[in-house]
Amino acid sequence: MLKGIVPPVITPLGDKKNLDIEGLERLIEHILSGGVHGLFILGTTGEGPSLSYKIRNEVIEQVCSQVDSKVPVLVGITDTSFTESVRLSKKAAEVGADAVVAAPPYYFSMNQAELIGYYESLADESPLPLFLYNMPSHTKIHFEPETVKNLAEHSNIIGFKDSSGDLLYFQNVVRLLQDNPEFSLFVGPEEMLMQTMLTGGHGGVNGGANMFPNLYVAMYEAVLEKNFDRMTSFQKKILQISSNLYTVGNSPAKYLQGVKCALSLMGICSDNLALPYNSFKEQEREKIRHALNRFNVEEVLT
Amino acid sequence: MLKGIVPPVITPLGDKKNLDIEGLERLIEHILSGGVHGLFILGTTGEGPSLSYKIRNEVIEQVCSQVDSKVPVLVGITDTSFTESVRLSKKAAEVGADAVVAAPPYYFSMNQAELIGYYESLADESPLPLFLYNMPSHTKIHFEPETVKNLAEHSNIIGFKDSSGDLLYFQNVVRLLQDNPEFSLFVGPEEMLMQTMLTGGHGGVNGGANMFPNLYVAMYEAVLEKNFDRMTSFQKKILQISSNLYTVGNSPAKYLQGVKCALSLMGICSDNLALPYNSFKEQEREKIRHALNRFNVEEVLT
């Protein structure tokens, strides 16, 4: 059963259409060095839906080869075409990934019965075990808590990642799943990693862990130890990161732009984004540089 | 410049994963016999985003080959991956299609500047001229009227299809584009074909024309002739179709299910839908059969 910090890995791009393979290699090494419990590639933070299938396949191959089973690799297969999702899952299985993650198809809206039918078919055809991924801001649909409970009974569905940012909702899911302790419950927004762990969550899929993997791992451990002082200290740092790095400019992509820009400034990989997004211009880049210089993540970890 | 009735062609499926090629052939023949002014394949009604690329390519080839330039063929290339959209446009150009149609990428939200940048890049790389497609219920983004005006200046962007169902919005677009009379303005919802034509629109992309192409063509002509009596008579029939065929069951797909079920009952093609949707069960099918029997489209056309 998967627990802990499983960063949603960004996809370094050499230009708008090609992978930055060396950057990806450095990035994976950097994240693994922080002691994370797994990796999630081709998710929202990985810009999965914006990438060509050629790039998606390259990322799957490259990361699985490099990680070499040191930690579990989860692969995003979210797609509006069922057939293409299954194809990505087969690719992931071939090269040694451990599980796949799928948000609902996101063009057509559907009701909960259709949502259940869709995931049952996907779990039946996927060679790898499947995580449900709740991302209503992007997919226009919420997994009702009863739907999660229902799907959790499928033997090939092993967990749930919630990026709704809605603690009341997550708490309802935790409550309904309490008799199913082997089902992994993860949350996306790093700003509520602490509170959701205290609410019964098993870990976080936190974008900030691309840059500072050890900070989120440390928070995870502090919660397990019920060490309030360390929690409080880490929480301040986590909020400082999100309020400084994810709020520059006025694009809906400001979080993605901020993470990629910071990684570029840290010398890890390039900061190109796939269309429809663009990387920061110098003015915004300067703000990220300034913020990075000002705060020191290491000081809170010791 | 394209005007008139350009039906959004449904995609007949033999099962959830394969094209019903003979059904598609009969369907195209049926629609063309109604005197339509063009065809639009792989749109929302065509379930484009739910289909594998293999099927999408087959539909493009099959339809272009069969139509053989008798009327313009427009191809839906809507995708979240820019690269895949361009690839579909190239395929369409190779086999003789006339134009492509793209709704905005629909996973990530974007601002109007990013929307403009996206379409400029797409128009630059597309070998075929491009129609903008406004579908906010599915894509979560509205083309602001100023954005349409701005993009209309690109030489490879030749028209706009609005499926918002918002007459006030469409009227604003018409007003802003009044100095650009060569730019085609189409609307989706057939229930307001009459009113939008009277407001300055150039035609309709109406799903009901899969079943009754001559009715929508007759309405188009009645508006051009300002023949109020015929308009009123056709409008009643058009509303009868939508209130009887598109309201059965409780799926968000009820419109698609109704059109496909009716075509199946008319002996034209099978009624399978791509996941996440399903075709009607016998109970709903019986309601469509009953409705089809009760109303007689031909009587109003003479």
Added chain:
Amino acid sequence: MLKGIVPPVITPLGDKKNLDIEGLERLIEHILSGGVHGLFILGTTGEGPSLSYKIRNEVIEQVCSQVDSKVPVLVGITDTSFTESVRLSKKAAEVGADAVVAAPPYYFSMNQAELIGYYESLADESPLPLFLYNMPSHTKIHFEPETVKNLAEHSNIIGFKDSSGDLLYFQNVVRLLQDNPEFSLFVGPEEMLMQTMLTGGHGGVNGGANMFPNLYVAMYEAVLEKNFDRMTSFQKKILQISSNLYTVGNSPAKYLQGVKCALSLMGICSDNLALPYNSFKEQEREKIRHALNRFNVEEVLT
């Protein structure tokens, strides 16, 4: 049965808390001189919910006294407190108003059964006949078409005003009410007065008629006469008014600010708005002055 143009009268305020009684008198005279078919006071355009009960009562008294049964007066009694709505209806009855208009209570959300129960109680207790008022952008609730049909059977509910701006919805209501030809169906947005009249509506509650009552009356008559040339000419002018006078500044109140500012420039009444809104500053006022000078409503009417 009420038909035609029934302007939603703005409420002239001497300052934020007092009525501009002389302005109101001039305004009523001005509107009546345009040949309108009724008046609607204390609606959304009348800022009813923002006014103290003292002012609401003064407006009811003043307008009913001045109009003196020359045309029907409709009184807005929209309130979150049922008791206060009934009290306003009694006041309106006492001073000779002809009907009342109520949007749903707008703090708590409710389901359609509760909506029906609410209006049945209100119609039972109201001494004056009642118009339903659909205003989902402000009340957060839509009257489902079946709800309108259901409530239309109550003997004290005589009509429906739709300000949703949703033509497909309005058309559904028209269709469901077709066997009840004595039930008045009005629409709010003046930009679609023409199209909704052609769709089966009985008239418009159009804010622009505060300034130019004869223009909207002329459009109403042109539609009855099916005079396409006059319709087209009036429609251009109506759109010119809304695109120039209702789009200045960046407040959600820009429509209200524009109407009040124009009336003030026309010498009819003061331009104060009730809190939370404010009247235009000189910069915006100058834009309205410029627009008013540029277009000539009278020229299209002859």
Added chain:
Amino acid sequence: MLKGIVPPVITPLGDKKNLDIEGLERLIEHILSGGVHGLFILGTTGEGPSLSYKIRNEVIEQVCSQVDSKVPVLVGITDTSFTESVRLSKKAAEVGADAVVAAPPYYFSMNQAELIGYYESLADESPLPLFLYNMPSHTKIHFEPETVKNLAEHSNIIGFKDSSGDLLYFQNVVRLLQDNPEFSLFVGPEEMLMQTMLTGGHGGVNGGANMFPNLYVAMYEAVLEKNFDRMTSFQKKILQISSNLYTVGNSPAKYLQGVKCALSLMGICSDNLALPYNSFKEQEREKIRHALNRFNVEEVLT
């Protein structure tokens, strides 16, 4: 500075239009016996906006007289009419209340500048200090965190109650207000009382405290003591209450209906609701009775 548990008191009604004065008296006594730190009357849970002004004034008088300064009394003055809000604040001041609470006017939408202007005027004219009340589901507007910070500088604005249920948002407000430790930050949803207290909140305005005031007080104290075992135990009970008592039936009022029904079954007051809502029928009442019998709040408190 106010901290702790400040229950939003329901308003017992003898019938739809009259106060149940004896029930209100028993209710206040019951709540005070639980050791709460204040009372909030005429809020959302108190159905303030649905009540006549006569009843609102009676509630203010009755509660202030009965409480007699034993704990602070906060009075809801939320209204769409500024003048009526000020009148309610004056009434509250006359009879000895301690503060007033106002959500934004909820008919017209407004921008943040208008929101600020509105609250500055209200704070200027209110004789009692003012709490801001964020309730976007009902008012359609969110206080931006910067707006809260800005308004917190007004000497007559002393706190903020957030009922958005959005922990990320609340955390941003806490962060911005960290240099203003005298400004009270409360949250509404009891299901996240624990998590928001751990995030920097000062207390809860929790509807369940109408029934079980000592449970919420105990949770408040457990968090102050950082006693994880007691927190966990209380949290289970709090979630049991909300998942059993607030989920019966299918009205948007199910929470209000559940609280009033439970209080009626506990022999404290009648369960009538103001229009547009209705009290439970016998079938739903039986479910509440069953739930009340099954769980024992006292057992966790010892």
